[in-house]
Amino acid sequence: MTPPSGFSPQGPRNLLCTILFLDLVGYSARSVDQQARIKERLTALVSQVLRDIPPDSRLSIDTGDGAALCFLGDPQAALQAARLLRDLLAQRYGASLPVRIGLHLGPVRVVSDINGRINLVGDGINVARRILDFAQPQQILVSRACFDVMSRLGDEAARGFQPAGACRDKHGRLHELHSVVDVPVGTHESAQAYRATRLAAPRLVALERALVRHVGPLARLLLEQAADADAAWPGLVENLAAHIASPGAREAFRQEARRILSAPDQPPLNPPGAPPPR
Secondary structure, X not given: OOOOOOOOOOOOOXXXXXXXXXXXXXXXXXXXXXXXXXXXXXXXXXXXXXXXXXXXXXXXXXXXXXXXXXXOOOHHHHHHHHHHHHHHHHHXXXXXXXXXXXXXXXXXXXXXOOOOOEEEEOHHHHHHHHHHHHOOOOOEEEEHHHHHHHOOOOOOHHHHEEEEEEEEOOOOOEEEEEEEOOOOOOOHHHHHHHHHHHHOXXXXXXXXXXXXXXXXXXXXXXXXXHHHHOOOHHHHHHHHHOOOOOHHXXXXXXXXXXXXXXXXXXOOOOOOOOOOOO
């Protein structure tokens, strides 16, 4: 892992960031071979989720049975990453390997560990770990500090959280908690987008097949998010194309999407989520 550009772990400096702590429930009970495969899969998913976030605005630490991710920029990036990781892991493992996630906004300090690798210390990382400890399987919990910021980032932002009570950790510190909830489409514009895209379901299925060749299992989640945000097809396609790193592959997807959208509607050959044709 590379620290933010221009920053040396040897020079003490506190950073205020959003910390995402993730834990795989039941990971330690798996065999060594299973743990290695799970770890490889988790590393790949984390890399995919963080791909569009500038490297100099994030830090990541392997915690053994999960990961700690620190976001130095937009707090919404941490929340989006939490949702994506939860849903992608559920898509892959179902209820056999649930995930717990805790989010906190607080100070950390970047240091070198005994192996000379980057590590994180400070109250921010400690509290994020405590928030994670209170979470149930498949639950995303956020601290009061995190909620106070995230709930004010948009007109509808507060609807994405619900109070989860207050819990005292093993050191006697009281934490006010909020749980992240999946909010149904509510605004007039989003409702229009939702209806318009769902009425053209065969085209959405075809778009998912085209996108999965470039971004893998992220395709379904990205498509659902884009469909809720863009009522017009051109906007939806551009939203999806932005997640493809290679310019050539991005343009190839745009061309295929244009062919899909210009073709007459046909019933899908496979249900949504089925593997793309080879």
